[in-house]
Amino acid sequence: MASATGKTTATEHFAPTNGESSPEPISPIHAAPEFFGPTGDKHEAGATPDEEANSADRLDHEKTGWFAYLTTRNFWIVLVLGQVLALCITGTNTFSTLLAEQPFSIPAFQTFWNYVLLNIIYTSYSVYKYGFKGYLRTVLVRSWWKYIILSFLDVEGNYFTVLAYRYTTILSAQLINFWAIVMVVLISSIFLRVRYHWTQIVGILICIGGVGILFGSDHITQGSTTGGISSGNQLKGDLFALAGATFYGMSNVAEEFLVSKRPLYEVIGQLGFWGMLISGAQTGIFDRDGFHSATWHDGKVGGYLTGYTLLLTIFYTGAPIMFRLASAAFFNISLLTGNFWGVVIGVKVFHYSIYWMYPIAFVCIIGGLIIYFVGKNVLGEARKPWLGKNQERGVNGIGTARRRVENPEVIV
Template sequence: MSESKDQITVQATGIDHDTSTHSLAEDAQGAQTSQAEASEHPVQPADLVDQKKGSFGYFKTKEFYITVILGQILAIANTSTSTFTTLLGQEQWAIPAFQTFLNYVLLNIIFTPYTMYRYGFKGWLRLVYRDGWKYIILAFCDVEGNYFIVLAYQYTTMLSAQLINFWAIVVVVVLSFLFLGVRYHITQIAGILICIGGMGILIGSDHITGTNGGDISHGRQLKGDLFALLGATFYGLTNTGEEYFVSTRPVYEVLGQMSFFGMIINGAQAGIFDRTSFHNAHWDGKVGGYLTGYTLCLSLFYCLAPLLFRLSSAAFFNVSMLTMNFWGVIIGVKVFHYHIHWMYPIAFVLIIVGQLIYFLAQKLLSEARKPWLGTNQERGVVGLFTAKRKIVHTIPAAAGCHDQTAEHIPEHTPTANISSV
């Protein structure tokens, strides 16, 4: 009897030993599996930087305030160009293609020589040979967007043209979703819709006060609407393309190439369509001053827009432009003696609220982290306001990623990847 008890005890001890051994083996195997998974899916430097700190975490960053303020500066600059165009019209001066041509000339004078300095003349020629066709398409869309929008106002009402300009936002969102892999959060969609609602109030107040302008007495409104739709489509293509280019190339290269080819395309277009207007135009000191103001404001707009594309997106860029009407009235009160309708402040506040909602639930890098550049933005450029620059500066270990992938610029400019704008 005692022997059987001993056997049972021994067997029980053996079972406990086997169970504990098996448990230890499972723990060891689990630890190895966890280590293997950790090695297969390591924490990325970009994920360490791009953390979500509450729904309002992005509002606490300096990038948020720079983005919103920069968007409004661009809206004011664009409104200023419209003001100078109106002043030129009051002087009976209207040469739309030539008017924009001066902007491309100025940008080309600034950025093309600097690009040659950075890359060398042979490097610049290689750039033109290799990527020139891409910039020709970008410049063509930009030139035609400007041309058709200006042309549209000669045939349709301002109300119709402004409503159709919403199409640019749709084009940007669809193109970014389909071709750039951008996925929009529900708060971003809600913010865009609220901004559009605010713009609707602005347009409605213009309609009530009869300040929409335009001549539809000859039944040409449909023609003008089609021109506005075409111009908005070109703007959407340009904004999306420029956002892609400035995320992978230095700003000076993008602006230099776009202005170089834009100057050629716009110059040819002005020579074809504006010859008669040019010879019959009235020239004096006022016209020269207004042209200078228009060119400087538009050039400032072109210089700052790429920075907003890097900080945010082409979608937010177009949303920011919705406040142009409000700033236009503010300027018009002093220059053209406009009267502010009571709906204007409400509309402006609504658009700003929509922009704030747009950035709800955003992580710290927000839209600066472009999905087409890779997890750590390894295919991007280390430039001003880029997510890659912030990642590299925040986590020095991530600097290795930009050593392996440059900006896809000429090989003989090795320092451009670090210091390019």
């Protein structure tokens, strides 16, 4: 999805901002004119190309020093948002465990309703913003293949993760988190040309070290404080966890790329639309036996599915904002605290007990999250290397660096 191009005097119509201004032309419905410079990049009326070329640099260096980003409002927003998302994913893992105990094991069907809800909310809003013809032409006709790839990766990540929780508990979560981080760093470096600062590498390693403390704690206690390390075939569960983490890593990077260029409602809506179709087809093909063996008469199943779906929908709404404000790498290391939150929740739900090493691991991971941003400038990771020096190839939306450049007074 490249940036829009045009002649020096060309004027085209774009979707209304409302926090989401697309860099590509769409239906003239609900539209407002914007202007293009000699290179085809949009800029505000009255601003010279030289002023625009330096605006991102000027904003990025408003504060200097190793702790420049740590003193910004966005750092605290990113840190808190990461923990909210970790709590959401911990909640979905808890509901997955509760469903498996019923027994209820229909992996694709379990996540199908999340995609249905995302589609209802965000595709409807996309049609409203673009108009029906604009939606068909701009989203379905031009970009369908990109969203099918994103949705397939995401659906398979969810599918294998749910399967992993049938066989293992703590180890699966640790494997998923660790391997997803490895995949995200590798893919971002190779395909998006992201270059990680040495403090970011140190921060990631410290966070992984915190997970190692959690694993060591479970090894010492033989899982007695967390309900047991394994609940079935350990090797099969580990392989499912690695497969899920691989798909998650690829989908996270793909989504970070897409939401940096397109409005949030479009990306989430298309993820829901195609995810619903892919997950529905997968349910019909692979989950037929699960329908026969599942417990349906117990009202708990409906409650657990509802809780799982609502939490996952909140998670899918917040994750793209994290991808814009920070990155797929920071998103994944933020989720490492989910292991700690899982035990905290498990104390009440599954009657776990917290071993003394768990708080140490939590502090270690939070410390790694802070160190990750040491040495970053004011815009932090919101300034994406693939969007151009002044982010001209990106969308002007919530959490983007371009939004901050064009309107420095915005909160996010």
